[in-house]
Amino acid sequence: MAAERRINEGRTRTRENFFGRSRGKTLRPLQADLLAERMPTLGLDLATPAPADLASLFAVPVDAVRLEIGFGGGEHLHLESGRHPATGFIGVEPFRNSMAKMLVALEEDARPNLRLFGDDATLLLDWLPDRSLDGIDLFYPDPWPKRKHWKRRFVNRRTLARFARVLKPGAAFRFASDIETYVDWTLQHLRDHPEFEWLARSPADWHTPYEGWPGTRYEAKAHREGRVGAYLRFRRI
Numbered sequence: 001m002a003a004e005r006r007i008n009e010g011r012t013r014t015r016e017n018f019f020g021r022s023r024g025k026t027l028r029p030l031q032a033d034l035l036a037e038r039m040p041t042l043g044l045d046l047a048t049p050a051p052a053d054l055a056s057l058f059a060v061p062v063d064a065v066r067l068e069i070g071f072g073g074g075e076h077l078h079l080e081s082g083r084h085p086a087t088g089f090i091g092v093e094p095f096r097n098s099m100a101k102m103l104v105a106l107e108e109d110a111r112p113n114l115r116l117f118g119d120d121a122t123l124l125l126d127w128l129p130d131r132s133l134d135g136i137d138l139f140y141p142d143p144w145p146k147r148k149h150w151k152r153r154f155v156n157r158r159t160l161a162r163f164a165r166v167l168k169p170g171a172a173f174r175f176a177s178d179i180e181t182y183v184d185w186t187l188q189h190l191r192d193h194p195e196f197e198w199l200a201r202s203p204a205d206w207h208t209p210y211e212g213w214p215g216t217r218y219e220a221k222a223h224r225e226g227r228v229g230a231y232l233r234f235r236r237i
Ligand SMILES: C[S@@+](CC[C@H](N)C(=O)[O-])C[C@H]1O[C@@H](n2cnc3c(N)ncnc32)[C@H](O)[C@@H]1O
Pocket: 017, 018, 019, 020, 021, 069, 070, 071, 072, 073, 092, 093, 094, 095, 098, 119, 120, 121, 122, 139, 140, 141, 142, 143, 154, 216, 217, 218, 219
């Protein structure tokens, strides 16, 4: 299908870190049309080399660039890109129904400081220049709670090496999850990584949502089921 081809245009290798569904319910005609019409301009084409200065990717001048991986319903990305109009945002989401939802939101309230990518975020990370990002957000990644599936988790040594390469010194990596074993797993991986430091000074730090945090659909479901999120903040040294 044309929209499917376009959303994945420019994939440069096979996926390494996407184990979920990329397709769900049949799209409404408006959503399918938006995917076909908007992704060629809003979507990043990895077949073209990344510009040395990522600011040139955006339709408005920006003085910083941040990445959100797996934005899902887009609640945070849409709000945050509106709160920071002088920052460029790249949003990654391989599930095309979620991407379509974001495109509908953008029709109603456009964001000239936002670009999108509809596939595995590791492909995008490998495309980005060294030290090009001012922040990476990974909120409620797929939890893979069973031990035998932990190797599928987005956080692993390979991904962290990618984060360390593309983040500028001093830039932030933020990670939220409601799954205790994933929070521990992430803390352990980051502690073992010499290029990151955890910024928490007291438990209040990881119990307190990020500034301006709107909540997400996934988080609301976790709360309904009695799980609370941990909001971790790390710094690229
Ligand atoms: C549990 S959902 C959370 C969505 C959203 N962040 C929220 O809090 O509601 C995890 C999301 O990560 C996306 N995802 C999974 N693997 C990914 C990958 N390799 N690259 C980018 N996104 C990915 C999924 O499609 C899904 O939308």
